[in-house]
Amino acid sequence: MENTRQITTIQAAAILVSTIIGVGVLPLPLFAVRAGDAGAPLVTFLGMLVGFIGLMLISLLGMRFPKQSFVQYSEAIIGKWLAAIGTLLLIAFFAILTSLAAREFGEVVVTSVLKNTPLEVTVIVMLLLAAVSTRNNLVTFSYIHLFYFPFLLGPALLIVALSLKNADVINLQPVWGNDQTHMLPGILTIAALFQGSFVMTIVIPGMCDPKKSMKASFIAMLIAGGMYVAIVIAAVGVFGSEEIKNLLWPTLELAKATSLPANILERLDAAFLAVWVTAVFTTLFSSYYLTIRFISNLFRLKDHNMFSFFLLPFVFIMAVIPQNILQMYEIIADVGRIGLFITVGYPAFLFIISLIRGKRGDRDGTQQTNPAS
């Protein structure tokens, strides 16, 4: 590759959006309603803000060290051994995140579409799909995300738009919810759904203009967060908060409740789920790619392809460990909240240390480009 810096701002934003929007959308209204009743949209919005703080930290770090990968500059900031521990934690966390996403979607497919298929088969199919696709370079990675970007927004917006005719504003009031005491854990759970944005750390070194990474993050957060809020509003508006507490995947129920005008398709849920495979795929793809990229960075290898199948059995075994859906969602909630320490806390820690120690990676770069421009 003669020129590896060719990811544009739009591509970076598309990567972020398609990574963030994934299987988490299906139970999202449930998480939000548990935390804030009618205030669910507000909870989602606050969760989005927390997620955005994490993404902002990553972008700031990336702009400070535009030429190095996350693993490299974390070593420069806090030293080799501490950084190795942090990287190992990240690798483990994203491997777990990959396996949980695959498991969650496997459960959805087995429960609602392929009722006779064993869970293991759907999980391994999704993981294989992600593993095969990771054997590409970063440019192809960004192409893949850009291509699927419209397939994510289209169906979700369609569902939201079609369901609004059944919605009732009264379900959304009061906007701040009835009880604010247990809002905080809910905000964190929803913020955890934005953790995929950590993929920005591997995107920034490949961007044509790393200075625009903040712009890309902002656009992406606006689209993904706006979409999350819209889905929560639609679900709460249609079902009401008490009803949603009885539904496992309110977004899927929303798809069931809506129908296309003129009855072209009698039901939308199976079609929605089919299109949603692409959204889940992009999320899995990103977290899987992130994991193997970090592994290869940790061992200072140029090629990451060898890890894509090496990792597969581990991820698969982790995916089948939870005994049932309920236990799986408990684990997802716990892992998500713990993960915030890794994906928001760790970059924040790195950023503060780098400020204190005055470490920068863009110094010589700016000195070279300034006289030229």
Added chain:
Amino acid sequence: MRNGSGKSKSRVVTKASSPVLDAALDIPLTGTVEDTISTVLSILKEDGDFIVRRFHLFGQYNAVLFFYSTTADLATVNNHILKPLMHLPAHLEGRINELQQLRDIVFDDVLYHCGVKQENKLSELIACILRGDTAMVIDGVEESFSISTSNVEKRAIDQPATEQVIRGPREGFIELLEKNIALIRYRLPTPELRIHSMEIGRRSRSKVSVCYMDGVTNAELVNEVKRRLSQIDIDAVLDSGYLEQFIEDNHMTPFPQVQYTERPDKVVANLLEGRVAILVNGSPLALIVPTVFSQFYQTVEDYTERFLLMSAIRLARLVALVFSLVFPALYVSIISFNPELIPTEFAVAVAGGRAGVPFPAVVEVLIIEISMEVLREATIRLPQQVGGALSIVGVLVVGQAAVAAGFASPITVVIIALTTIGSFATPAYNAALALRLLRFPLIIIAGIFGLYGVVIGLILIVNHLLSLKSFGVPYLSPLVPGGFRGMKDLIIRSPLGLMKERPASLHTQDKVRVDADTSAEEQPKNVLDPSEFDPAKEGQ
């Protein structure tokens, strides 16, 4: 000399794949007619059409002509070579003092054929004879003359059979390279058109021409095309398809990364976009590189007819393209996994149609699909006189009988028929073939996993497409690296005035192709507007 060449021939025959010419490579010509005749005969043997014609140059010097009577134009040999050479024109009498002068006089004053070259190697003499030209050797003159007399029968230039248009030029390439280049040159009378010639194929020695526009095409691209071509070491190049398989980037993909066409106007249009065309002697199909996927559903007509209509037709073509890939798979997955998706009345009708069919939907679709492929292949092989009749019998009668016999449901036959017609709507045969092939794994995975499987299969195909490159150009550009300028010509065809620039992905040297900034006085005038027309001017 004769013994020497014979020995070396038997020595090299196991090593090189063109031993005879290789052996004669460095042997100089001697300048004696009898020696040369025996050497040439030892190489070319006594073939029935090989003519060795001895004659007396200007009535006194021994000379000989070598040619194949089958490939040389005998009228040219008679009238333009033998006739002037046998009689010394009156004004040249007395000017020949020594033998070497003879060569210059023959070359400068006597032969009025423009394609004359002087050779001094035996191998070149042989190569010239094999090309269909005529070789002349004069006693005492060391150089031989090669006179281009090659004349191979060719078919007339007619309508391109595979790429017909309603509106647009009617000419198609033929097999002869020279004619094909002429068809390109008269459309592009510009000094920037470059035609670089090379020879590929150890035995076939096929002439290959690389055409590009100087100052438009990216110079690196031209070098890379030449480099890839020059690395080909093959026995014979019988068609441009042989070259395609050597220069493409990925050999293991069903998707073509090189476009072929038999339309000179299409080649010219692509040259002007900054692409490189490769023509081979003996093939009526030119190759165009680099190629992106969107080219496979664009036709010449898209640009000759007005943009609004052709945009609509291009959309229809795109629908056909997508349908030919996924339609049967969608049908299988909906019928066997999610019948609740389709409206109830229709679902009942489908179930009624399928009532007597003993197989699951996937098996039924596969059987009909495979028989359709067999039928299609048979229709191509059949003689034209019976082909049409038999395909009607095959499709109508067998299809109807299969339904009546309870072998297939009527809906299945409809689906397969639509799919097949859809795959014919794709202008590029090789791209349609790729989609046709990929339909089968999709049907099978739809039979196993339903809609979920179809999407998994499509994701695999799309990811593969996204990782493909043709000479470094991403295969799905301009859609995927996100070139908004290029998208004007992607799904719809914008007005020509709006497509001001050549495709950005080709990194051309000259970027602008349309200058649509018309100034005020160049605006169209309503000269015949009734309100402004001056009746006094009537009749002037």
